[in-house]
Amino acid sequence: MPAPRRSVLLGLAGLSMLPACAGPAQAQWPSGRGTVPDFADLAERVLPAVVNIAVLSEQTTTQIPPELRGTPFERYFRERRGRQQVQGAGSGFIVDPAGLVVTNNHVVGNAARVVVALQDGTELPARVVGTDELTDLALLRVEARAGLASVPWGASGAVRVGQWVLAAGNPFGLGGTVTSGIVSARGREIGAGPFDDFIQTDAAINPGNSGGPLFNAAGEVIGINTAIYSPSGASAGIGFATPSDLARGVIDQLRRDGRVERGWLGVAVQDIGEEAVLGGRNRGVQIQSIERNSPAARAGLRPGDIVTALNGERIETARALIRSVAGTPPGQTVRMTLTRDGRSRELAVQVGRRPGTAG
Template sequence: MNEHGGGLMNVTRTHRRWAAPVVALVAVAALVGLLPHMGFTGGSKAPLWTEKGAHAQNVQMQIPDWVRLSREAKPAVVNISTKFNIESQAGPQLGGRPDDRSFEDFFKRFFDEGPRHPIRAGGSGFILNANGYIVTNNHVVENAADIQVKLGDGRELPAKVMGRDPKTDLALLKVEATGLPVLPLGDSTALQVGEPVMAIGNPFGLEQTVTTGIVSATGRVIGSGPYDNFIQTDASINPGNSGGPLINARGEVIGINTAIFSRTGGSVGIGFAVPSSLAKTVLTQLADHGKVERGWLGVSIQPLTQELAKSFKRGDSSGALVSSVTEGSPADRAGMKAGDVIVEFNGKKVAKATDLPGLVAEMPVGKDVPIVVMRDGREMRLNAHIARLEDESPVKAAATEGQGQLGLSVQPITPPVARELGLKVNEGVLVRDVVEGGRAAEAGIRAGDVIVEVNRQPVRTVDDLKARVDKQAKNEPIVMLVNRAGQTMYVAIPAA
């Protein structure tokens, strides 16, 4: 569900660590959940953050006064220093997600595994609330034995973690101080490509560094998890910037600087920030409860390619293709089936598969949600009772495969094979080998895959598979539902 370059390019978090007593270099980052209109905490009802009112003028048509904006914003940007004891070993972690291994590979760290003694690390952040609430990244403070925040006026204060959200890599800190300068949160949903933006942070330990650029893209997916929805900017972001604000021409935080795409680890003009409008609900929940509760539907999804859209009788490739439904889940109880294409969720259009996880996550547990799906070319309306997303029931986004001579060898799933691989007898056929350069290989079929359907028809034997393939018109793609390591996905093999 994401695209990235080969071995030369890396997307990496702008985070850095050092061994004590080296001078404190800084870094951090963030991303998140979704939004209420104002940030009121449940206990005191005091606003967690501020927002500017609607502006009558079109700020995109104005030249930003970066001198004034930076002067006003810098006092609310902070330097965060953390210390990790020997028990923490490698220091800050990358989020504790179910897919941490791939996430760590993708977001390569800027540092090697350090010695087993106290380690210091750091990053940026910004003050959200005059009473001491500060936004930064989970991976910066996770497992930290000590957290110190250096304010814009030079004071250094200990910070307490109010809440962390590993799934979105966001953390909310609190220092004991009042009357602090703050940065207002803006509406990132109104962002347009080409808008001017400013980043403030502590790259390579250079405090209060200001860089400017534009919004290069929105809704960018970089493979960090199911809630990817990054703002891309060419404002220079380097190790030490993460966690710092990305500010629009009105002086509002519209993103939290998170990662860069780079060959060298330094800025090449491709940076990513978490949209502020995604952060608002998460920040409120962290302030109120110290954790985030998300809705759960119970489906695996994948993008609808043009080849798949044609097979599923869709005129376009919009929507999220359901590749599997968890038994007993809200989706299962609502009557959803693999092969459905979700086009609307709770009254909101689902333009692409990456839209759905965030829409589901923001739903309150227990809410009945209307869902519109397309099934065999017909519109169907379902109603799902949203459940709570538990750690053991992660949002799944099935991997997409490439496209491309149908060449593969298969075998039946005999009882010994079933026992060895943990499969059921006569539920699909096992792919033993795939011919390099053949149509199946080009489409992404791999040795070890289990083919369970062809063109929406079940496959239980090798004869079933042959019959389904032989029946297919030569000018039509062959759509297979395969089980790969316990996760199902649709693969379209283009016509010869």
């Protein structure tokens, strides 16, 4: 019986193998039947900005061998053996020559020490500027004597299914590795969180690739490699990358504030089913419940209201509403169009701060 498929985060931990340009590249790839793109020039341009990330975390060991208990060696064990260094690895990329490095939150975790290794072997201690658990992103800073090679952001919204992409990183601790493939799908939801909107690719992505970049033909980062779907834990040709259009705003906030603040209404919502739409109800998002003293409650929203637009833009899914509100700065007022008792109306709602994001 085959092993169940599963979604796997790509941080690499506990492997003994642990020791993955300024300006966009103008890659011209051949087209036509029987031709294959040559990634050599592209790889040469972008690899200097791709880094390996090693993490050291302290893990308390509470168990003492029974034969040492009550002996003079017990104290020695507690002092010298009571704490272990747990080593792991991942990937990242430099987005600013001053030393800003993007990676995944699950790569750095609660690391006591983070070391970034450049392609030339230079190792630099890194400081965690900020992390965001909901999008699994983290921003690091390293200090270098000279400006570092960096890569630019690209627009993931312009990515098309079937487009060639290049993944780079530190799979299985091997470092400096590139793989190629195409965009297999967009907008994938894999149950990672409320902001699932992954780019799917068949470029080989493996444990240790976490936090590494996914490039388009111009050498721009259009995704951050985050997870794979696999029966074995290794690449099965189904990898997922956080789109740059989502990541860039999060990284900008981490750079500016060291944290991410998100808008919040305090409602539970669900999609309007196709049967309800066919029955004459408006397509939109139905409010199921409202938290007491929440922004939604203060604005006069009610259970049963069907939200159809936010600031004039159509809203058709609960996920779209959650993302739109989360992307609104706390304190800003939005115009919500809704249907109540068969009639359309508008309410002004002042967005609050999502609980747990206050600094």
